[in-house]
Amino acid sequence: MLLHRIEEVREQVSAWKKEGLTVGLVPTMGALHAGHLSLIKKAKEACDKVVVSDFVNPIQFGPSEDFDKYPRTLDADMELCNKEGVDIVFAPSANEMYGEGQKLSNDNLTYVCPPFFYVNTLCGKTRTGHFDGVCTVVLKLFNIVQPDYAFFGQKDAQQVIIIKKMVKDLNVPIKIVQCPIIREESGLALSSRNKYLSEEGKKDALVLSKILNNIKSCYEKGITDVEALKETAYNFLTEKHNMEYLEIVDKDTLENKTNADDNSIALIACRVENVRLIDNIYLK
């Protein structure tokens, strides 16, 4: 069932809750691919009813980012969701989410602002305000749907860590379920932004997973010095890759490490054909 209005979602979910049914939410920006479908499948296994939100959230995009050109494929998304047995696809307009004619800025709207350290490292270094926008819309979706569980992909590892922190700090009574990264056979992590890449760009983009896999195998061979592990990336990079960051940090707190350990995660952001791609890997 496709719903556009907050009130309609609330009514339906509260009817389910009265019947004692559990509800899972899969927040998305649409342009659904096999990565999203894996979240939906997990949600279907764990919950009686599943809601997928399909909303390209304007307040998590910077002024020079790809909000306007971000793929919007609601019909195809609906088809996939119907096939997976999703109960509600919630596809609100920006007016429905933020109020008719509202100026979308934090001198006008209440924003959720996670701690400075979490939002200003890794992706946050170049995407000012991004995680405030993400947390704000995610908390709004949580309040609208009031699910028991919400499902997020490890592909956006920093996002999941920040959402878990928000849920803990603000006592949000929802269990966050993190699901593994889904990759093409080639190793490329699935992303809605892969649609921007040419065939050649897709091949060049394999460098991200190659760098991460190589770091993991070096770690397994006993190299723990973070700088030495990061250095190995230069064996893979060419002039086609514009690396934004490569970091090895604590997988729960994002804190930097001098020496990697079993609690470490390696994360990379790199532009290929000017498309910003991210990927990550747990060292254990």
Ligand code: PAF
């Ligand atoms: O990961 C995403 O697609 C978005 O950041 C999310 C969580 C749906 C919020 O808009």
